[in-house]
Amino acid sequence: MAASPLKRWARSEAVNGYMMISPTLIYAILLLAAPLVTLVAYSFFTDGYLVVIPDLTTANYAEAWSDPIFRSILLRSVIVSGLVTLVTVVLAFPIAYFISFHVPAAKKSRWLFLITIPFWTSYLIRVFQWKVILNYNGVINSILTGLGLTDHPLQMLNSIGAISITLAHAYAPFAILPIFVSLEKIDRSLLEAGLDLGENRLLTFWRVTLPLAMPGVIGAVMIVFIPTIGDYVTPELIGGGKLPMVANVIYQQLLKIDNKPLGSAMAISAMLVVAAVALVFLFLNRRFLRGSK
Amino acid sequence: MSQLNAAARAPLDSRAKMIEFHEVHKYYGDYHALRGISATIREGEFFSLLGPSGCGKTTLLRTIAGFEDISSGAVLIDGKDMSDVAPNKRPTNMVFQSYAIFPHLTVGENVGFGLRRDPRSKAEKAKAVEEALEMVGLKGYGARAAHALSGGQRQRVALARALILKPKVLLLDEPLSALDKKIREQMQVELIKLQREVGITFVLVTHDQEEALVMSDRIAVMFEGEIAQLADPETLYRRPNSRRVADFIGVMNFLPAQILGEAAGHVQLEVGGLGRFEVTEEQASARASGAEPVVGFRPETLTILYEGQQAHDREAPATIDEVVYYGDMTYYDVKLDGVDAPVRISMRNVFGRPVLDVGTRTRVAWSAGALVLFR
Numbered sequence: 001m002a003a004s005p006l007k008r009w010a011r012s013e014a015v016n017g018y019m020m021i022s023p024t025l026i027y028a029i030l031l032l033a034a035p036l037v038t039l040v041a042y043s044f045f046t047d048g049y050l051v052v053i054p055d056l057t058t059a060n061y062a063e064a065w066s067d068p069i070f071r072s073i074l075l076r077s078v079i080v081s082g083l084v085t086l087v088t089v090v091l092a093f094p095i096a097y098f099i100s101f102h103v104p105a106a107k108k109s110r111w112l113f114l115i116t117i118p119f120w121t122s123y124l125i126r127v128f129q130w131k132v133i134l135n136y137n138g139v140i141n142s143i144l145t146g147l148g149l150t151d152h153p154l155q156m157l158n159s160i161g162a163i164s165i166t167l168a169h170a171y172a173p174f175a176i177l178p179i180f181v182s183l184e185k186i187d188r189s190l191l192e193a194g195l196d197l198g199e200n201r202l203l204t205f206w207r208v209t210l211p212l213a214m215p216g217v218i219g220a221v222m223i224v225f226i227p228t229i230g231d232y233v234t235p236e237l238i239g240g241g242k243l244p245m246v247a248n249v250i251y252q253q254l255l256k257i258d259n260k261p262l263g264s265a266m267a268i269s270a271m272l273v274v275a276a277v278a279l280v281f282l283f284l285n286r287r288f289l290r291g292s293k
Numbered sequence: 294m295s296q297l298n299a300a301a302r303a304p305l306d307s308r309a310k311m312i313e314f315h316e317v318h319k320y321y322g323d324y325h326a327l328r329g330i331s332a333t334i335r336e337g338e339f340f341s342l343l344g345p346s347g348c349g350k351t352t353l354l355r356t357i358a359g360f361e362d363i364s365s366g367a368v369l370i371d372g373k374d375m376s377d378v379a380p381n382k383r384p385t386n387m388v389f390q391s392y393a394i395f396p397h398l399t400v401g402e403n404v405g406f407g408l409r410r411d412p413r414s415k416a417e418k419a420k421a422v423e424e425a426l427e428m429v430g431l432k433g434y435g436a437r438a439a440h441a442l443s444g445g446q447r448q449r450v451a452l453a454r455a456l457i458l459k460p461k462v463l464l465l466d467e468p469l470s471a472l473d474k475k476i477r478e479q480m481q482v483e484l485i486k487l488q489r490e491v492g493i494t495f496v497l498v499t500h501d502q503e504e505a506l507v508m509s510d511r512i513a514v515m516f517e518g519e520i521a522q523l524a525d526p527e528t529l530y531r532r533p534n535s536r537r538v539a540d541f542i543g544v545m546n547f548l549p550a551q552i553l554g555e556a557a558g559h560v561q562l563e564v565g566g567l568g569r570f571e572v573t574e575e576q577a578s579a580r581a582s583g584a585e586p587v588v589g590f591r592p593e594t595l596t597i598l599y600e601g602q603q604a605h606d607r608e609a610p611a612t613i614d615e616v617v618y619y620g621d622m623t624y625y626d627v628k629l630d631g632v633d634a635p636v637r638i639s640m641r642n643v644f645g646r647p648v649l650d651v652g653t654r655t656r657v658a659w660s661a662g663a664l665v666l667f668r
Binding site for chain 1: 358360379380381382385386387389390391393395396397406407409410438454455458
């Protein structure tokens, strides 16, 4: 006897497939898509002091982008996270290279394990530790004055440099791991081939190792750049609130001033800027990302 | 004919020494990987290092390229000691087992990789790349992505990339082992032709005895870090100097032998199933693996006689024990009368000759001259 169309539909492969991924699907919809859609919707609504009026407008975007303070903060955010990304990736590469090429295979996982140690404490505490280190009467200044190298303690907190150091430290493992993975994937005979074809070690690195490690480097750049631009804690604690980044003004609009539409418009604007920067970066490096076996 | 070609055709002994190993030892910690290798490879020679895995053949090849330091001894290339010469300064190029094609470069960029320091103009280099690709049968492939190539094509790119630098020695580390049988056999012939054409010394590492026999001018058979025998393919096949070499190269039948006496350059033997006969001293120079002497013979040196056929030399009665049909050939396992262990005989299936059944009584023709005595 032929099954009813409904039963046949329920048994079809496509439905089965959806059923199987449904936990993932529900997760993705509830935790990723829904908040984003809400945010986009809010950014086009009108602020009604204590309530949000669902009248569509682009006024929020106009207000955000015409505000020179918002623009300069957004620019600062891009510069700071660009700087952080540069420092993190440049410092991470030699570490990843060392583990991949000079640590015996049996000890590599031990090394990677050690690298994750900073993650055992909370992000907030790690940021606080930098505050202790960089403070006016903190570790570095105590050492400097104790050794008589300076009379006046250095003002290190509340600077872009301090913010960058703190973020670079926090994101270092995120940069090391993808670079390590791409270095691990390099067939070692390629490096011998480089030498065999007459190049010295340095040029073999430049012409073979580095280009082949680029997918990992690009991944590291993305992983560091995208979250740091939206970091809230470090500018607040290390920057002393005097050097706000884009997350801080969004927080202010959404929770302090309670202008949800403007805050949402700022958040979406920041997102678009991040996406644009990331896409330009990927485009410039597209030749390294071409498919290969 | 070019001068190089003329040099390549000159007898081996009269040619210049290209690679010399002097008492080369290599230790990895306690492991003795190379145990006093001494050998000379001549200019323009196609030389093979043959042996089972772990015998040190690849290590020895890598000492030529400079990827392995030696613990003691010396490696000379073209008369110069290479101990302080880095791999990138040696007049050798290598075709790696994995081919080591740079996946981020095109075929042309791969082939031209080693030309960076070459003083020629860009256009001249591009022409050289195109010529190198043409030489290996990949004309017009220059712009293709290297990672999209098949195994056989990668191998050709690896060859072109090495040969474009005109090395004195080309090193090939099991270059054909990753290819399927048809392409492998085709590449064997192409490599021989290419080697004759360019006249460069080729040193090939392989574990495939057939490949070594087909391609080489001379073969060094290696076991456990030592050269067991160094000879041309025919000598290696017909006159292996030890039972181990005989076992490794092709199929050889062994029968226990009794030495009755030696006189005037001849050794008198008695062998079960074959009777009494004598062999020359030359045939009797190989080492046995145990204390008991054995005679060895290849499957094709025996012939099964059909009714009415006469043996040219000697014959022995036998019974067919097993038949394996290969199309062009049939392998018979035959029990000689008075011997328990069967011997293998290969027969070409010429037209009109029937394949015999198991259990058939027959006669086997043989010659004492085709035997090797291991003692």
